[in-house]
Amino acid sequence: EVQLLGSGGGLLQPGGSLRLSCAASGFTFSSYAMSWVRQAPGKGLEWVSGLSASGGSTYYADSVKGRFTISRDNSKNTLYLQMNSLRAEDTAVYYCAKSGGDWGSYTSRNFDYWGQGTLVTVSS
């Protein structure tokens, strides 16, 4: 059974930093692209960042480029999101999501499994 367990969320002030983690199990983690998708309270889904199975290629939404860094440790089956210079508009539930394959395949850039989400609140 595929499981994605996100952690690391919390309450912090604007300008602060936070690192989210997502522990994966039930599949060959190193074979699949992964992403972070967020959802602000009462709002829709926003893709934040993704990376290839090897971690060698990374991709970002314009809204977080230069502030967030996605990474993975395939030896630990764990996905990370380092978030710096946080703003109030970054307040959201952050989901880690598994893709259907590696990033290079158009047909695989969907999200077939999602973590339970971790809440990040940025407020003074």
Add this chain to the structure above:
Amino acid sequence: DIQMTQSPSSLSASVGDRVTITCRASQSITNFLNWYQQKPGKVPELLIHTTSSLQSGVPSRFSGSGSGTDFTLTISSLQPEDFATYYCQQSYSSPLTFGPGTKVDI
């Protein structure tokens, strides 16, 4: 960036109704379009990928069609468990983008 729009933003329907939701991309995405269902307080679930391929375990009353810029999600006979918000998502190019969602309620 490719912008995704959906119509309607919300709709009211009854059990047994045929429901159609439209998704439009700001440029051609060929057939790289996915649909998700999200129930209140729950995690999104993938329903359909690559325009018309039903994800494993998804009931056959769900179907998808379209190509280029215009796509459709159809629920042939709405069931009580289908009341939810539906999102389209393009997987043609980065940044990946979602539509704003269509809320289906009674």
